[in-house]
Amino acid sequence: MKRVFSRIILCVSSTFCLISCGSSLDSSAPAEGSTFLSPMPQEGGVYGLEKVELLGVKDLQSLAGRFVNFFVSPGIVDGKLSGFAPKARFIRNSEGTYVPKDDLTQQMVAVYAHTQRLAALDDSLGAAGVNTWPRDIGISVRVQGGGGQNNAQYNGDADAVLLMMYTEKHLPIPVNGGILAHEHFHSLFYKLVPGFRELTASLHEDKSLFTEKQTAARGSLLVESPERTFTDEELTLITYFKGLNEGFADFWGWMYTGDPDFIVSSLPRETGRSMNVKSSGFGVYALPTQETVLNEIVNAKESFEQKQEFYFYLSGYAYGLGTMASRTLKVFSETIQKSRDVTTITARHIVGKALIKLLPQLKAADIGPEQILTKLAQSVDSLTEDECVWLNQSLAESTGLKKYSCQKNQEIFALEKAK
């Protein structure tokens, strides 16, 4: 009898070893063509559960691969995102699809899927080589002292996207393709607009992202160092570029998803940034001049006693300026769609491609509607008469002047200064 039990014990012990040492689902790389279940948007922004193929994933545990390196609750050390890789958790269903076991893994899959699509979009729109891959992405980012929840941010110094904890009941920000595209665009703006890197460096933003002081400052546009005070002209440039960065990024989110309310899906209070507007009226296809922004800054400065409140107001003003920019680009896309009788996606991509060409041409010295809209006209491939006329109207609406006219040159129209 003892011999029988010894054999049973030997048998079970061997099985224990075999099972524990067997190949793990966690640590193996998924086979080429493996699919993952993820909430993904359809055209227009309706989300559904889809099986998506994640390309170039090196191991299932960290979900690190060709497109993304994840960090969980990271910090920034020496200008680089630093921290541990998260541990993704899946089951594999009968069809062989990897199904996330929890919400954070679900978010990682969605972020990876969107990032690989955004990389392909970069390539197709002429922005290949602007970013380095894989992108560093922080998930479940915690800001000390609270106040950093329900937000996403691109950090230019670290060249990383930070996705804060999402605590609301709506579509979580890390699975919102529009917001991910928005943040991705910030990296393009940061690298393509001449002087923008230096301009943001002067703001002393993001140097201490994970401190309470920084948390308070995050709602504000900028933080001055004790030895530095911005002039009104500097504030005008900072506000204008911040506004353009946000507005163009909102356009990028719409271009990617087709949803003009993609922000509202996660943050219902942000209705003011909706691009779902009628194609007429002030602010729909107009941009403020530098003088308008300067006057706003001078007037606002007198209204606020506390500098921090003034900067907070300016941040809101910059977002308002950005919304004017995003709506302008959206209505211009719709004009292209009608003018060329193409799909909405094609029209959006034409404007996206033009935007990538426009960014390196933006100059701080004379930033304003004239520079932006004339350069945009030059950046659109084969500008048609209707498109040229629309840009000219937008320019006149923005500046109150009719300085330009549309000239035909070898079947292509161009916006030229009226003689």
Place this chain on the structure above:
Amino acid sequence: MRGIFLLVSVMFSFMCSSAAFAQGLEAPAEKLELQVFPIGSEVRYEQNTSLEWVGRNSWNYALGLQKVAWSFLVEYSSFTENSGNATLSTERKFQEAVAWGQWHFLRSQTEQWGYSFFGGLGLGGYQEEVLTSLSGTVRNDSSGVKWMSGLALGAEVKVYLNKTFGFMGSLEGRALTAPDFDSNPTWSGVLRLGLILSL
């Protein structure tokens, strides 16, 4: 779910036939005991996606047979893990059935009470189901039944009301292993109370 029930049935049949075999082989120095554990609480420690250790509480039900220093136990346990929010959520349902063989290496027993320290080896199967819910649409995915095994070390105490009935309680620590457990091995602790029926 059907797979787990099938596994439990097979284990119970095997247990009953083993008991019959054991009774027929040798004259019992002590009686064969049927042990029923309707109340069992288990905490197992898994590492979540954020690399934090999380204790999962599961209910644990078991049926056992003990003869002298050897016992055989069939056990079922399950727990649910929820994450996400009202728009997008996941519900992970974990269930397992494991057969445990235990050797009571240090034991003392009188007609009124007894105690023992034991080590155990387990072999069984588990299944995970994930319900993914997005804006009211729910999708159900299953891992299918997979093999798992375990090692255990514990102690038990018995109190006899008479020659036939008694109560018992046990506490044990376990290392559970399977290729895709979230920490491998997964550590757990089990506390349970049960009834004894001497056969």
